[in-house]
Amino acid sequence: MCKKDYKTEDFVLDPDFQKWVLHPDTESKIYWNTFIKNNPKKYTDILLARKLVLNMSRKSTDIQEEKLEQTWKNIDHAINNIRINPIKK
Numbered sequence: 001m002c003k004k005d006y007k008t009e010d011f012v013l014d015p016d017f018q019k020w021v022l023h024p025d026t027e028s029k030i031y032w033n034t035f036i037k038n039n040p041k042k043y044t045d046i047l048l049a050r051k052l053v054l055n056m057s058r059k060s061t062d063i064q065e066e067k068l069e070q071t072w073k074n075i076d077h078a079i080n081n082i083r084i085n086p087i088k089k
Contacts, residue, residue: 004039011049012056021053 001010011017020028036043 003035004042006042006045008045008049008052011046012052017049018053021050022057 003010003014006014016028017032019025020032032046036046
């Protein structure tokens with residue numbers, strides 16, 4: 001498929017696009033800046049695709065089950081201890 005016909009998801013899946021977003025080099029910068037200049041209607045798709053690639057590439061961290069459980073207990077405790085003041089008229 002021609003990149004001019006790409007939709008957001010096509011950009012996300014394109015290895016060259018991913019390289020430009022995650023590990024840009026001079027060649028990829030020139031290519032994609034030229035592409036955007038020549039295809040301004042694709043700018044919104046490219047912007048969204050770029051955000052998606054960046055978000056998908058974030059490293060996730062594992063949370064210990066005990067810490068997660070304690071966090072929920074703390075939230076429940078805080079909610080149960082909220083005092084609601086009646087509205088004064």
